[in-house]
Amino acid sequence: MKPASALVLLGTALLLILGANCDICPAVKKDVEIFMKGTLEEYVAYVSRFQSNPLVLNNAKILKQCIDAKLTEEDKDLVLSGLDKVYASDLC
Template structure:
């Protein structure tokens, strides 16, 4: 699943999540996405590790963060954070 798909599923609502679970999930997702876009490499991998210790997941997180840091310009990162803030301010998230 892509990040956009995960974000849509989690912040767009899921019939499998209760309201209290959803309230706890969005801040964790927001923190993880913010670290992915603009945080340090180490902080992002540590954040992912809080929720999943699977070595394949951590290796993928490490690779994705490296790619993001190499490919996205500061303007790209800024625009992504603006979009995420718009999504987070939605009444659905």
Template sequence: MKLTGALVILGTVLFFLTSGGDCGICLASKHDSQLFPYGTPKEFLENVEKYKDDSETLESKEKLKKCIDSTLTEEDKAHATDFVMKATLSC
């Protein structure tokens, strides 16, 4: 797996770990984590905008999404998603 894939996994897992185990957000978080590797850039940015809609954040997330889409293979995305789902089973 490439460095980008490892960063995707790390970022998503850290998000779940820092949520304090509040399982009230797990379903929404899992949906959000699916949008990152598999959603369209528009879907992903619309989702990010629900939480933080300043232009600097949206621009950086758009760049990150483009990087993910151009770098990760479908296999990388599948591995990352499987890992995240296993890491969040306790929710």
């Protein structure tokens, strides 16, 4: 399940930059970084800068709790490392 989660996150990043020049929106890149490595409070606070809907904020909280419960720090580092390689790719 852990590799599948990492694959989903990488796939999402690829969809965001597919056909682009890898100038991924800085807010999205920062969101992924905080999602993977930040605390629950940091992530919900970051999402709340862009969205005030309580349902969205609750979903952000649930997703962050799920990631923290299912992925190890090594898994999170691998996801971010993979994304760095995508951003640096000549094909991008």
